[in-house]
Amino acid sequence: MQPGRRNHCALILLAVAAAFFIVAPAAAHAVLLESSPSLKSAISGPDVPIKLRFNVRIDALRSRLTLIHPDGSAQVLEISKQTPADTLSAEATGLTAGAYRLRWQVLASDGHITRGEIPFTVTPS
Amino acid sequence: MARLLQVFGFLSVLFRGATLTFQSLAVGGIVFLIFIVRRSQEDSAQLQQACLRWIRRSALALAVMQISYVLANSLILRESAEMPLRQVLGANFVLAGLIGIVAAFTVIALTVPTRSTGYPGLLLPAAAIIASSVMTSHSVARLDYRAPLVAFTALHQAAAATWLGGLPYLLIAIRRAPAPDAARQLSARFSQLALVSVAVLASAGLLLSFAYVGSIQAVYGTSYGAMVATKVLLFGLLLFLGALNFQLVRRGPASSILASLKRFGEAEIGIGITVILTAASLTSLPPAADLAHDRVSAREIFARMSPRSPRFASPAVQELPEDIYAAQKKAFEVGSLSTESYVPGQTGTRLNTPAEKAWSEYNHHWAGIIVLSMGLLALLAQAGRFSWARNWPLAFFGLSAFLFLRSDPETWPLGPVGFWATLADPEILLHRFFALLVIALAVFEWRVQTGRVASGRARLVFPALIAVSGALLLTHSHSLGNLKEELLAELSHIPLAILAVTAGWSRWLELRLPSENQTRNVMARLWPLCIALIGVVLLNYREM
Numbered sequence: 132m133q134p135g136r137r138n139h140c141a142l143i144l145l146a147v148a149a150a151f152f153i154v155a156p157a158a159a160h161a162v163l164l165e166s167s168p169s170l171k172s173a174i175s176g177p178d179v180p181i182k183l184r185f186n187v188r189i190d191a192l193r194s195r196l197t198l199i200h201p202d203g204s205a206q207v208l209e210i211s212k213q214t215p216a217d218t219l220s221a222e223a224t225g226l227t228a229g230a231y232r233l234r235w236q237v238l239a240s241d242g243h244i245t246r247g248e249i250p251f252t253v254t255p256s
Numbered sequence: 257m258a259r260l261l262q263v264f265g266f267l268s269v270l271f272r273g274a275t276l277t278f279q280s281l282a283v284g285g286i287v288f289l290i291f292i293v294r295r296s297q298e299d300s301a302q303l304q305q306a307c308l309r310w311i312r313r314s315a316l317a318l319a320v321m322q323i324s325y326v327l328a329n330s331l332i333l334r335e336s337a338e339m340p341l342r343q344v345l346g347a348n349f350v351l352a353g354l355i356g357i358v359a360a361f362t363v364i365a366l367t368v369p370t371r372s373t374g375y376p377g378l379l380l381p382a383a384a385i386i387a388s389s390v391m392t393s394h395s396v397a398r399l400d401y402r403a404p405l406v407a408f409t410a411l412h413q414a415a416a417a418t419w420l421g422g423l424p425y426l427l428i429a430i431r432r433a434p435a436p437d438a439a440r441q442l443s444a445r446f447s448q449l450a451l452v453s454v455a456v457l458a459s460a461g462l463l464l465s466f467a468y469v470g471s472i473q474a475v476y477g478t479s480y481g482a483m484v485a486t487k488v489l490l491f492g493l494l495l496f497l498g499a500l501n502f503q504l505v506r507r508g509p510a511s512s513i514l515a516s517l518k519r520f521g522e523a524e525i526g527i528g529i530t531v532i533l534t535a536a537s538l539t540s541l542p543p544a545a546d547l548a549h550d551r552v553s554a555r556e557i558f559a560r561m562s563p564r565s566p567r568f569a570s571p572a573v574q575e576l577p578e579d580i581y582a583a584q585k586k587a588f589e590v591g592s593l594s595t596e597s598y599v600p601g602q603t604g605t606r607l608n609t610p611a612e613k614a615w616s617e618y619n620h621h622w623a624g625i626i627v628l629s630m631g632l633l634a635l636l637a638q639a640g641r642f643s644w645a646r647n648w649p650l651a652f653f654g655l656s657a658f659l660f661l662r663s664d665p666e667t668w669p670l671g672p673v674g675f676w677a678t679l680a681d682p683e684i685l686l687h688r689f690f691a692l693l694v695i696a697l698a699v700f701e702w703r704v705q706t707g708r709v710a711s712g713r714a715r716l717v718f719p720a721l722i723a724v725s726g727a728l729l730l731t732h733s734h735s736l737g738n739l740k741e742e743l744l745a746e747l748s749h750i751p752l753a754i755l756a757v758t759a760g761w762s763r764w765l766e767l768r769l770p771s772e773n774q775t776r777n778v779m780a781r782l783w784p785l786c787i788a789l790i791g792v793v794l795l796n797y798r799e800m
Contacts, residue, residue, distance in 0.1 A: 161542075192346075194337075236336060242329060244336065
């Protein structure tokens with residue numbers, strides 16, 4: 132093998148090794164600190180105020196709250212504009228009893244996108 | 257789109273690491289050109305052109321990385337939130353990216369060979385590059401003390417760029433200096449600049465640590481804290497090399513000063529990039545100060561790390577979950593960990609079963625025995641008493657076979673999934689490929705150790721691979737929350753990474769330093785010792 136080609140082989144090996152060692156890194160840092168409704172809680176309906184507080188400033192305009200109903204249908208909730216920089220607020224109305232999931236996705240002010248899910252149950256009022 | 261989602265987390269850290277690296281090289285080059293080269297008394301036209309060429313290349317690479325990041329992040333935001341393009345374009349990260357891209361192209365335009373304007377004009381786009389990076393750092397998203405944190409972050413990054421980003425230019429300058437004295441002068445002037453940069457970097461870093469880590473308990477109790485501690489250790493390693501340089505310039509043998517400086521410079525650049533990758537990894541983690549609950553306590557770390565006899569009995573394959581991927585998906589659907597935060601495309605994590613933990617410990621412990629043996633044999637070989645010990649790289653064959661058999665127990669030859677079916681699974685395919693790569697590594701290093709390759713860059717494959725693997729171990733897999741099990745596993749990865757980085761660069765220095773440099777002998781003993789210690793850490797690896 133020519134010396135030049137051998138060097139190329141070394142570089143390819145390096146690149147492949149590099150690719151192997153980067154295994155599923157996580158990237159984001161908006162962390163949910165508290166929520167209402169809280170995780171796996173039971174809350175009386177039909178109207179449920181929603182409030183999520185994060186550890187960093189959130190770009191509310193580019194964040195999403197989606198409610199998954201017991202029948203699997205998804206409803207995008209309107210995020211209130213009058214909240215502190217680290218909080219997302221919304222109101223889910225007319226909820227019948229059953230198991231719901233609140234899916235959130237936020238864009239932090241530093242550009243990181245993070246998402247999560249909060250399962251909760253609505254009990255008859 | 258689904259594929260982009262799958263690799264999004266990986267891409268984010270990759271882009272961030274590459275952006276920070278190229279930003280440091282572009283800004284460091286500009287500072288070097290203006291404050292070191294331009295003030296040199298020697299005729300430095302050639303050197304200036306060489307610096308300009310590398311500044312231009314770095315700026316181009318930075319622009320490519322910024323464009324890639326903005327495109328990928330915009331696409332993910334647009335698709336995952338079903339957001340109109342106009343709304344995406346108003347995001348802060350798009351604005352920051354655009355500033356960085358425009359600044360990088362301005363640097364390229366100002367450094368084209370035909371231009372003859374003064375270089376101080378480059379300082380403005382250099383400042384814009386730092387500003388664009390700060391705009392996507394932790395500091396802008398903080399609720400308290402935002403303005404001082406932004407200022408300290410800017411100082412921290414600018415000082416890092418001046419020092420670490422200036423090092424490759426120092427090597428270029430040493431190589432192209434018209435006379436040894438000129439090279440010595442340039443080195444001395446850069447040393448002064450580096451000292452100031454280190455002082456600014458350390459002071460700003462300390463203040464940022466107070467804000468983001470907050471307590472000693474958070475240093476070892478959270479991923480963020482542990483990574484900051486790692487960064488400090490690597491910083492110490494860099495300072496140690498810097499001190500060796502310092503001594504060399506003043507008291508070293510005149511005949512080999514420049515050659516030694518170049519070699520130390522190579523190692524410093526490598527470790528510097530490792531520090532930058534660690535920093536990129538930090539930007540993707542929530543600050544320790546924000547995670548007050550579920551931290552790992554000193555007692556838990558002690559209980560996990562205290563020495564115990566290795567596990568030499570493996571659970572049977574039948575005791576493991578049949579399909580680990582289905583088990584993971586099921587665990588996520590149950591929602592047991594759904595308070596966690598994820599990046600788009602990431603799935604939930606599932607706590608391993610006791611059998612899986614035992615399987616993993618058994619794997620680590622046998623790998624530890626093989627690696628410890630290699631380290632000890634390499635030490636014997638270096639001592640020159642047992643020539644047969646030079647064959648130690650052949651032990652990699654054992655490691656490769658072990659990886660092939662045990663990394664995916666559900667597949668052939670141990671599990672029910674057939675060999676050809678495994679080729680369709682990218683993760684298993686990657687494991688298989690890695691087993692082959694270890695064989696390649698064995699062949700390369702065995703040829704070097706037994707004198708079949710006496711010179712050339714092929715000798716550097718082994719140290720480079722070890723150093724790169726150590727660096728990348730620091731960037732991989734962090735938990736966003738305070739998942740104790742993940743953090744405890746991570747705490748055992750950190751010493752492995754630091755030992756690998758040290759082993760790689762000490763072997764590099766042994767091969768590259770001129771023979772009259774005494775440090776070479778120390779390096780020759782250091783890397784086998786680090787490999788042996790990697791074996792010891794692996795032997796004590798615990799998951800329960």
